[in-house]
Ligand SMILES: O=C(O)CCC(=O)N[C@@H](CCC(=O)O)C(=O)O
């Protein structure tokens with residue numbers, strides 16, 4: 001039923017059942033693509049976990065990975081020990097195999113959102129579900145992992161974005177992420193109104209956008225490198241202490257600038273297939289635009305992450321980042 005829930009969500013079918021039992025607890029379907037799992041008895045240190053996939057419809061590996069965890073839960077190989085909200089972000093975009101339908105859902109998670117349309121409505125529905133879920137677990141630490149894959153190759157194929165926010169990230173997160181095969185961490189320098197930012201900014205959750213390799217169609221993903229991440233997700237679902245790795249094995253970066261597309265004439269001055277975290281020396285021309293002119297690297301080298309000239313006008317076309325010290 002749980003793994004079927006993913007398929008039903010993708011196919012737009014009404015689920016055959018809206019609730020039932022798994023080992024250690026109950027599940028119930030709260031809304032299309034929103035599933036809550038309630039343990040009979042959560043373990044003492046269990047977090048209130050939000051796990052989301054498919055916020056971008058073409059990023060399939062996280063859906064397959066989470067589908068495997070849910071299948072193991074259903075088969076009784078994993079026992080529910082933590083309150084869990086599982087979210088299939090943008091079902092219509094997933095059905096179409098597209099990043100989004102009309103606008104990028106992952107820029108809309110703000111409470112003063114005024115836009116109307118399918119994606120803004122979905123953002124409002126997901127924010128309400130997250131608010132209600134954390135509201136039901138006020139006594140627990142909050143966690144949100146928003147699982148994605150990247151458009152391009154990367155010097156670090158598996159990395160996380162730590163959203164901007166005042167709530168400090170618990171040190172255990174770095175150890176868990178290192179053990180789960182994460183190779184780099186990028187600290188955001190300003191509000192970005194992504195889903196992971198929402199959980200941190202409004203709810204003080206330990207939250208990340210996780211980039212788990214490259215975006216490929218269903219059936220083309222190599223899940224073996226994600227096995228350690230699958231084990232981290234299972235530990236969270238069971239309310240167990242996850243495996244700890246050496247946080248020092250990860251590379252840490254900080255966003256220094258956000259490159260915005262200001263006009264239709266915007267273009268990046270490096271090849272389209274430039275991998276994430278490619279470093280450019282001082283003086284390199286990175287982009288040109290009809291409004292705002294050209295962007296060059298200043299006095300210190302900068303690396304480029306998420307370069308995409310094809311975003312909506314006004315949207316982020318790249319992050320320019322520099323190495324930063326690991327958190328104390
Ligand atoms: O590879 C790309 O260019 C985009 C991959 C992706 O969807 N990344 C997220 C990052 C969100 C964040 O900054 O936390 C996004 O752009 O929404």
Ligand SMILES: [Zn+2]
Pocket residue numbers: 055056059148149
């Ligand atoms: Zn994404």
